[in-house]
Amino acid sequence: DVKVTQSSRYLVKRTGEKVFLECVQDMDHENMFWYRQDPGLGLRLIYFSYDVKMKEKGDIPEGYSVSREKKERFSLILESASTNQTSMYLCASNQISGNTIYFGEGSWLTVV
Amino acid sequence: QKEVEQDPGPLSVPEGAIVSLNCTYSNSAFQYFMWYRQYSRKGPELLMYTYSSGNKEDGRFTAQVDKSSKYISLFIRDSQPSDSATYLCAMIANSGGSNYKLTFGKGTLLTVNP
Numbered sequence: 227d228v229k230v231t232q233s234s235r236y237l238v239k240r241t242g243e244k245v246f247l248e249c250v251q252d253m254d255h256e257n258m259f260w261y262r263q264d265p266g267l268g269l270r271l272i273y274f275s276y277d278v279k280m281k282e283k284g285d286i287p288e289g290y291s292v293s294r295e296k297k298e299r300f301s302l303i304l305e306s307a308s309t310n311q312t313s314m315y316l317c318a319s320n321q322i323s324g325n326t327i328y329f330g331e332g333s334w335l336t337v338v
Numbered sequence: 339q340k341e342v343e344q345d346p347g348p349l350s351v352p353e354g355a356i357v358s359l360n361c362t363y364s365n366s367a368f369q370y371f372m373w374y375r376q377y378s379r380k381g382p383e384l385l386m387y388t389y390s391s392g393n394k395e396d397g398r399f400t401a402q403v404d405k406s407s408k409y410i411s412l413f414i415r416d417s418q419p420s421d422s423a424t425y426l427c428a429m430i431a432n433s434g435g436s437n438y439k440l441t442f443g444k445g446t447l448l449t450v451n452p
Contacts, residue, residue: 334379
């Protein structure tokens, strides 16, 4: 079974803090993704990576950055957290030729 | 017009009912279609995947695709309380190199009452 692990399930951070969300997949997938999910807005793609050190902006990259130093690990960084970044963050991965993706359990971030 | 439209519900049915969940789309390039199930405070899990028009059955679940009408459906037979979740449709174009571009519906919240 595909396993996408998000190490932090629930976080509470203060405005202005730097936040790291970590994701690890164990299926040797080339592609990895970060989404956020908000009520009424659905899933929105923040960033994706198709190889180590490679990244592309998704639909809502503002306020976020990413890091992919190893194939299995993809990190989402909030340089200076703001209250409007309170959300559920979902990591996902797939093969480069894959037509579907596999999600982690999600990280609930509250910024106060 | 949004690329993918999905009625958000909520949809509430009695146990044992047949459930029909639907999405419409506007992009004729979409070739692959998926349904995800998402339980409360969990990540989406892949439920069904299909790439051709017609029906695909898996136990109590049937995915139906009508490319001519740009319409996909998920049917759940003999619905159970454990089917209570949000169901997301997703689709992707076969445009080589853009395989990251999965487009999601906003999800339909389903409650099956015992």
